Amino acid sequence: MLGLCLQVTAQKNYQKGQVVLTNRDTLKGWIDYRNWHINPTSIRFKQDSLADGARQFTTNDISFFQVAGDKYLKAFITKDMLPVDVNSLAADSTEMQQTETAFLRVLVEGPVLNLYEVYDFKPHYYIQDSTKSYHELTNKITLGVEHPLGDEHNPVGDEHIKMHVHDYYHGELMAYLLLQPKYDKKLARQIQTIGYTEKELGKVVAALNGVTGQNVPYVSNNRKKALSFYAGAGAIYSTLTFSGDNVYLKGMDFGWNTGPAIMAGVELFSDRSFRELSFRLEVAYSSISYKADNLLTRNSVGSDTIHYELKQRNITPSLIVLYHIIRREKFRYYIGAQFAYNLSSYPTNALTATHSYTTIVSKNDSYLSFDKNWPIVNIKTGAIINRRWDVGITGSLWGRNLNTSTMHNNVKQYALWLGYHFL
Structure with a gap:
């Protein structure tokens, strides 16, 4: 895992694109696309x-490049640098501007207005x-000093x-809407x-371009989150x-058992810049059965044949944190941790003992007092293919639903999942 993480920064994601040099020559080839x-x-x-x-091309070398649906245009701009963090706001009269040559991401192009974005802080x-x-x-947030009018209780x-x-x-x-031959009241309220x-x-600028009756040539559909x-x-x-200390169950071999499971959830992720982390809130349902036999030898009275059967149903909400080791537009490989909480029921919890020294068969249908609510910690790894298909494996690091002064257990689970993302 450490070795893979160290290689993350060296990953390349070359995709078809083109650049326009400052002398207006166009080169077609492959650009290391970082979805910045x-x-x-x-x-x-x-x-x-x-x-x-x-x-390596900079703003000194090229005036435009396009890759994977993103367009970037070189421009000389003046930026407002006033902070927007509530704890760092400047006074009303403060001016902080900076000029630079930058690559602007093209959001909308049209007959009335083009819209671009630059993101720094x-x-x-x-x-x-x-x-x-x-x-x-212009969008600024500043701090100002106000002097309320006094009254009889507070003259100053x-x-x-x-x-x-x-x-x-x-x-x-709004000034651009007023220039159009047809005034759109709905668009005015939206503005x-x-x-x-x-x-x-982007929606407003695209609508302003559409007011002319002409088609909007380009609207970026890339999302950041x-x-x-x-x-x-x-x-x-x-x-x-x-x-x-339970002689009936101690050392009993239950083997590996298989059961079905379904799950659904929501993932918060970042498309832009292929951020390393994503978070999931998930709910799963599973059902699993355990059966085992044990032969208990008694020195003086023969032996007992023990049969224990347990059926468990789980509704499992969980929080999942994923680190994407490979981050490409159509393929991601991840590893992460899952913190889950099982809400369990036990429709079957029966122990049957057959004694060799008697014909009586003893049966207890509620043999153990399992926890109905218990946590489990899993690791998870998998891949997302074509942004929709998710193939994953989950394995438990720790899980226990029985812990008394005389007895406890250890639950091990592995799950193979196939999921589909509704984008």
Whole structure:
């Protein structure tokens, strides 16, 4: 595991793409695609996918590149650098701007407006109209001092600090709607309420382009974070062992038993930049039966033949943390930990003893007092293929549903799963 983790940073994910050099020549080949969360400052490119060496291009070398549905355009921009962290907000009058040449991710292209994104410590969204200049949509959060008017109880009035949200981008986008020959009231209401996000801004800009009656040439559909609902089925292989003072069950061999299982859940993951971690909330149902026989020899009175049978049904909610060792667009290999809590019922819990010295058969239908709620810790590994099919193996590290002063057990489970993600 340590060796695999150390190789993560060296992974390459070359996919077909093209670059446009600053002299306007176009090169087609393979780009090391990282599905960047923070906009890249350079890319690795090679024209032959089997070649060992790769060229590194920066904004000094290329003006545009495209790979795996993402478009990036070089532009000289001015960025607002005021912090957005509540604990670091600046005063109202503060100005913090920075100019740079950057690769802008293309979100929407159209006849009225183009929309771009740059992400560093916060998102910056730029629009470009027929003037071809880049204008950052203004969204600032600052702190200001307010002096409330006094009254008879407080003639002076106590000043206090208040957070101010300057969402000027609403008016900036509304100006383009007012220029259109047809005023869309529904779109106007949408502009006044949208948040400063890729998804909401992208919809509005695409709608503004559609007002002209022309088709919108390009709208990016890449997501940074997503929820994926999934469901699946599998088989559980399990055994258990007992320890303690119970002479009937101590040392009894239950072997490996198989039972069906189904599961469903939701996964929170990040498409952009192929983030290493994802999290799952899952609920599973399983059923497993154990049967075993034991021969107990008594020195003076012969022997007893023992038969024990246990059937267990589990509803298991769990939290799963996965580390993706291989992270590619259509293939991911992961390993992780699962923290589960079994809600169990035991429809069968019977011990039958046949004594050689008598014809009486003794049977106890509720022989042991198992825990109905008990935790279990698993490790999990598997692969996600074509973003939808999930093949995984789960194995228990620790699990126990019986623990008394005279007796306890150890439950071992392995499960093979096939799941499907509804994207």
